[in-house]
Amino acid sequence: MSRRRKREEDSSSIAFLDVISCGFGAIILLLMITENSAPVSLEFTAVQRDQPIAELQQTLFEIRGETEIANRDLNARREQLSAYRDRIARLEREMSNIQGRFETSSQLAEEVSEEENRLAIARQSLTAEMQRLLGQDFTRSNNVIGGIPVDSEYIIFLIDTSGSMFYNAWPRVLDMISEVLDVYPEVRGIQVMNDMGDYMFPAYRGQWIPDTPARRQAIISTLRNWSPFSNSSPVEGITRAISTFYQPGQKVSIYVFGDDFQPGGSITRVVETVDRINQAGSDGSRLVRIHAVGFPVLFDLDPRYHESVYRFATLMRELAERNGGSFVGLNSYQ
Known part of the structure; x- marks a missing residue:
């Protein structure tokens, strides 16, 4: 019994040694295999994770x-x-x-x-x-348009050509001349003078300008740049116009265009002078009619000049009333 147990124990020891020997052999064999291959090193590549972001x-x-x-x-x-x-x-x-x-x-x-x-x-x-x-x-005794008798056969324009008129009221003067000519579709003669009696057309000195459409156009055209010396007093022009152009049996109207009458002149003396020249006939009518148009140019200047405007209005209103005409005072010269 004891021998059998001893043999079993020897067999167990041998088997254990075999196992250990096989293990060492396997390790040695593994080492021999791995020695023939190059060592492998693991490399880690840094991935740029920020680039996609x-x-x-x-x-x-x-x-x-x-x-x-x-x-x-x-x-x-x-x-x-x-x-x-x-x-x-x-x-x-x-x-x-x-x-x-x-x-x-x-x-x-x-x-x-x-x-x-x-x-x-x-x-x-x-x-x-x-x-x-x-x-x-029945026929009318005279023709009246806008309160102004227009029965005359001859018309004379006496225009103040002073600087105050020429540089301020001239466009309105041209318009007024055109309007007056339109009121008289046809007359026997026309004349244009300044307030001192100077002629616009010296070739027609002392005689009437024939009334034709071309002559009317020439009057307006020449008047645009016509500015001879003037003393702003209509006395000389009125007296020369009456003494030169009145003829018995002719119906003449004078149109005076101005803006002032200087304080040095006497209104009474002017009225008396015109009364002496433009005498009344047996029927009480004057030789020529005198109309006037006043331009309020000086009202835009210093008040000390306003007296000249009032003097002109007073003078021309008196002359128009005494000589069968009308006086028109404009509200504006533009």
Whole structure:
């Protein structure tokens, strides 16, 4: 029994040694195998993790920038669209107003046409009634337009050519001359002098200028730059015009254009001088009519010059009243 146990123990020891021997052998064999291969070293590559993030951020910034630009463009388009809408609305309102005015004008035109027809009928009826009452042979004693008698056959313009008139009121003077000529469609003669009696056209000194459309145009054209010396006193011009151009049987009107009469002159003496030259006939009418137009140029200057304006108005009103004419004082010289 003991021998058998001893053999078993020896067998166990041998088996254990075999196992250990096999283990060492395996290790030695493994070492021999690995010695023939080169050692392997592991390398770690640093991955740049920040690079993808930076690119994404840059892309994000670009997208945001493009978005802002797109938003600005969109807002600009919206504002432009709003402006177009406002303009369209304004144009629609204007068109509506124009249509309303057109309709109103059409209605007024119809009313005016009807009124003209009624006036024409009334004029015909009045003319017929006047002929019945006054008779077929009735004629007016004289022609009056705007309170100014226009029955003269000859007209003389006496124009103050002083600096105050020429540099301030000349455009209005040209207009007034044209208006007076229009009042007289046809006369036998015209003459133009300044307030001192100087002639605009020396070739017609002492004689009448024939009344033709070309002569009238020449008068206006020459008058634009005509400014001889003047002492702003109409006395010399009036006396020369009456003494030179009056002829018995001729109807003559003198038109005086001025802006002042200097304090040195005497209004009474001027009136008496004109009365002596422009004497009244047996019927009380004067040789020539004297009309006057006053231009308030000096009212725009210092008040000390205003007296000359009042003196001119007083003188010409008196002369016009005594000599069968009219005096017109303008409110403005422009």
